[in-house]
Amino acid sequence: MRKLFDCVVFLLLIVGRTVSLNPSLNDDLLGLIVFKADIQDPDNNLTSWNEDDNTPCNWKGVRCDPISNRVSDLTLDGFGLSGRVGRGILQLQFLRKLSFAKNNLTGGLPFNLAQLENLRVIDLSENRLMGPLPGNFFGQCRSLKLISLANNKFTGPVPDSLSSCSVLATVNFSGNQFSGLLPSGIWSLQGLRSLDLSRNLFEGEIPKGIESSNNLRELHLGNNQLTGEIPDGIGNCLLLRSIDLSDNSFQGSLPSSLQMLSLCNNLNLHKNSLTGEVPEWIGEMKNLESLDLSDNSFSGRLPTSVGNLRSIKLLKLSMNSFAGSLPESIINCVNLVVVDVSQNSLTGNLPTWLFKLGLQNVNFSENKLIGDIGASLKSLTDNSRQNLAVLDISKNSLTGAVPLALGDISKLQYLNLSKNSLVGGIPDSIEGLKALDVLDMSQNQLSGSIPLKIGEAVSLRDLRLEKNFLSGNIPISIEKCTSLTSLILSRNSLTGSIPAAFAKLTNLQTVDLSFNKLTGTLPRQMANLDHLIAFNISHNQVQGELPGGAFFNTIPPSSLYGNPALCGALVNKSCPAVLPKPLVLDPNSSDSTPDSSPANPSHRKKILSISALIAIGAAATIIIGVIAITVLNLRVRSATPHSASAFTLAGGDGFSSSPTTDANSGKLVMFSGDPDFSTEAPALLNKDCELGRGGFGAVYQTVLRDGRSVAIKKLTVSSLVKSQEDFEREVKKLGKIHHRNLVAIEGYYWTPSLQLLIYEFVSGGNLYKHLHEGSGGKFLSWNERFTIILGIAKSLAHLHQMNIIHYNLKSSNILIDSSGEPKVADSGLARLLPMVDRYVLSSKIQSALGYMAPEFGCKTVKITEKCDVYGFGILALEVVTGRRPVEYMEDDVVVLCDMVRGALEEGRVEECVDERLKDKFSPDEAIPVMKLGLICTSQVPSNRPDMAEVINILELIRCPSRGQDELV
Known part of the structure; x- marks a missing residue:
């Protein structure tokens, strides 16, 4: 049909045009009109393409050769075009450059673009093209010098015909899904200067013969599945300037021929399985600006010859097994900007000489460094103070006090001193860190109070001071840190109340104040913190009722433990009623004028008598009124029908x-x-x-x-x-x-x-208490859990049959009767609202974190019964695993469905079953139920089954004879 359409368009255009046109020029014009018919142009960039013109040479994006007047360049980069690349292009026989980069073109390339014999440049990068390339795609590419298909969705192998492009200089197929082996004849391209096949699915070894690529300048094969050793012949490519073999599975040691690449300025071998020591000859690669050997298995000491790399700017050696100390010769690397030696086994002191360089990023975390931190940072030069943005020396054995000099690093954005043995207080000089984004001093031995000056670090997003010996109040000045999203102050000795200023931190997401000595009540204004997802005040002395609001209505009980004076439903303790204060008449009070003498006993006695008489009279009036109303009530009650009084x-x-x-x-x-x-x-x-x-x-x-x-x-x-x-x-x-x-x-x-x-x-309590609090000291058996899951499914199917969406499924809304049957509460209450608005529902009703279907957050997706199916899936997983939909750990947040899905992919889903069941459950039932729960929690509503299908599946699981094997 498509070919027929193209032919019809050609015929119509030929018939519609005058025969006086130059036939060859007519081919170009007609070809472009047919190409335009295959695409959409929402931004109207092709409005100048008028089929009534005599020439396309003035059209936007079109360029003609001034001598032949034939179309030579078609450059439509960033035009916002969509649709497919049609065959009309093949009419442009004199085309030398074809560039459609940064559009939204789709479909495949079913024809051979290279049959355009004059074509030198093909750039189709950053579109949505897909499918395999035809085997003869490069069959006639004698003139092709550059081809870029980067950042599309092409699949399959790269055709071997690529090696027939004898003058090809640049190949960029990065960011696709090409697979199979690297093209075997790739090194026969004598003019090849740049080869980028990174971010694909290529496997196997690098083909032999790389030493013959004498013109190669760039070799980028990172982010594939390549194996074997780095070929020794790579050193014969003397013009190589950039090598990226990262994120593969290369083994062995560094080939010695690399030392011949004196022009190379980038060597990236990150995330492989390379071993051995870094050889002394590394210093021969004197033009290196970036050296990344991180995430390998290198060992030994770093050679002193690294100091010969005078041009180096980035040195990344993290996640290896380097030992000893850094060679002091690195002081000669005057252009060094980034040093990352984290997660090694380096010993000795933090090198003082290092901070004499104008570094921007220093990471020594997770090593075995010792010594006084203050002595090491005394060597900070003016150059360092002006440039340093990242300093991470966490997870070592450093001692001493936090140096005042840190406050002078005006551009510091990330400071991590955690998990050391630092003592003393947090210095007031922290006020100078105006650009600080993350401050982590957790797990040290810091004492004293949190300085009031902390409020001057106005850019703070993440503040972690947990597991220290800090005392005193949380400073009110923290209200100035309006960008704060995470505030972790747990396990200290902080006192006082939680400041009302917290309510001004509207971006807060995670707050942990647990295991302190905080008192007072929670400020009610905190109910307005819309982004809050975790708030832990357990093991303090906080009292009173929690603020109202969507988050605080569903805060996990574990976040409140250890505060005996807290009250409310979540802690199962009623709050005392607030009653108006009684009226008290002061017998010594007087309304007399200033001239009256209070010392006169007879006068005071007279005033007392009048006051008493007034009080007695008022009381008598009230009592008479109460008696009258009571009599009237008795008369009405006697006349009330029995049905009402019942x-x-x-x-x-x-x-x-x-x-x-x-x-x-x-x-x-x-x-x-x-x-x-x-x-x-x-x-x-x-x-x-x-x-x-x-x-x-x-x-x-x-x-x-x-x-x-x-x-x-x-x-x-x-x-x-x-x-x-x-x-x-x-x-x-x-x-x-x-x-x-x-x-x-x-x-x-x-x-x-x-x-x-x-x-x-319903007398048996709710499902939440049975699962997570052991209601009555008894945990649910597997049969009881299966009965509950099936019962919930049946109730929802019944509601959906009556066109009612529950909207508010959660374990606290599932009640258990005396026979162990589940009963779903709050059914259909959303119908009582004037409109079913998803935002009202999400904030007022569907407040239980973790149960809400993702479509509640998207205005364009219709809310249907499938949101109940999602909630049911979460409930099923909760019942089987005994875990809450979202759990907040000390350093992590665990989402239940993600945890189970990951375990399933790793083949250990059985480990997710509630450990309290031990061997008292059926894997043939529990595992399929978890799989069903994951299906029900699909991000796409249409992929979720309806509740009638869920019931059928559950019955199949319980009765294998009906086809359980189909599910498993």
Whole structure:
């Protein structure tokens, strides 16, 4: 069809044009028009391409030879074009340069561009072209000098016909998915100057014959899967200036022929399996500007000849087994900018002479250095103070105090002194570090207080001071560090309260203040920290109630442990009610004029009498009013139908009947067949009976007058609740939903300012407590867990069948009844909101971190039942593994589905099963359930099964005879 379309376009154009045109020029024009028909031009860069023109030579991106007037160059770089490269190009027989770089072209190259005999340059880099190259792609490339297909998606082997391009000088196929062996005849290209095949999937050894490439200047084969040794013949390529063989699996030692490459300025052998010592002849490569031998298995001492590399700027030797100390001859490397010798076995003192150079980046972390840090850094020259941006000397055995001189390094952005044995305080000179981005002094023996001057380091993003002996208050000046995202101060002896200034740090994501001696309450303004993902205040003396807000409503209990005076649902402790202060009459007070004498006893006695009489009169009036109201209530109550009075709460903490029928009266409806009736709002829901709090509100247990227990949810999203008419209509719909695995709604209570939902009471606690807190001292068996997973699936399938999305799945919303069956709570409560807005849902309802489907964060993706499927997948993994969806470790954050997926890929998924089950579970059931959980948590909603399919799969897992092998 495509060929037919091209022919039709050609015929139409030929018929439509005058025969007076130059036939050869007509070929170029028609070819470009056909090419344009195959692409889209959203930025209108090709509007000048008019088929009615007599020549294309004035078109944008087109250049013609001034003598022949034939199209010689077609350069459309960065035009934003999409579509495919069509055959119209083949009409341009005199084309010398074809460049479509930095566009959005797609599809493959099914034809041979090289048949354009005059073509010298092909640049199709940075597009989205894909597929293999035709075997004869380079069949007629006698004139081709440069070809770049970099940063596309080409696959398969590079055709052997490449070696027929006799004058080819530059080949760049980097950033694709080419595979197989390197082209065997590549070294026969005598004019080859630059070969870049990096970032592909090539394997095997470098082909023999490299020594014949006398003109080679650049050899970039990094980021492949190449093996074998670096060929010794590489040293015969005397013009080589840049060698990149990094990220492969090369073995053996450095070939001695490398010393012949006196013009080479870049040698990158990072991340291979090279061994042996760095030889003395390395100093012969005197033009080296960058030497990267990191992440290999080199050993021994670094030779003193490294000091001969006077041009070197970057020296990276990290992640090897180098020993001894750095040779002092490096002081001669006056152009040195970056030194990274981390993760070796270097010994001795931190070299003082090194800081006399104008270094920008110094990394000595994870070695065996000793000595006083202050003595080493005294040698900082003005040049160093002006240039040093990164200093990492962590994980050594350095001693002494943090030197004041650090405050003079004005451009310092990264400072890591952690995991040493430093003593003393943090110097006030830190105020000079205006550009500091990361400050890590953790795991030392620092003492004293955090200096007030810390607020002057206004660029700080990451502050880590944990595991020291710091004391005193957290300075209020920290509020100036508005870029802070991570603040780790745990395991010190900090005192005082958490400053309200924290609320100004709106970028905070991770805060760890655990294991200190902090007191006071958490500032309520912290509820506005929208980016917070971890906040650990465990093992302090913090008191009071947590701030409200999406994060603090779901903060892991482990982040609160060890604060006995904390209260609220998350710590299972009711907060004391805040009551108004009683009115106290001061018998000594007087409203007399200044001339009155308070010392007059008779006068004071008279004032006391008047005050007492006023108080007594007021009290008497109140008592009479209470008695009158009580009598009226008794009369109304005696006339109230039995069905209404049956709902009166036991213990006095219930609904009080109202003698009025005005707009302030509440409406109570029970779904028991009785007609609707009105009653007064609940006077009090006893906090001692609070069962928990969630995104919709608090839940209380109470007992009806007939002795039946119910759960009452007091909605806290009143400002979002619909009108009374809509509210009642939606609740009545929910009241008609009945399923053994859903918590049933038994009634509701409505006033404009208060809405209550009345549920059946489920006595067995929630799934979260059973999994993570061992409710009742008993952990769930495998059979109980499977029953729970299957029950949840059935409840969701029932909801979805009725076109209801749950939106708020999490283990604390799964209740367990006395028979071990799960009952899903909060079903369909989102229907009570005036609109189902994903941002309202994510902040007000779907607040449990880790359960929310990724489409909640994307405006263009529709929210469907598949978001419940995602939450179910997380729940299934949580039940099998016994781990929370997101867990915050000391130095890491573990995402459950990522952990299980990684374990599955590594063939150790069975290790993810809850260790408390030990050998008391069936791998033939547990492993398929985890696989099903991963399928349900696919990032793409359409890839997730529906809940009916999930039930079928679970039943197959439980009953192998029905086809369990298909799943496994």
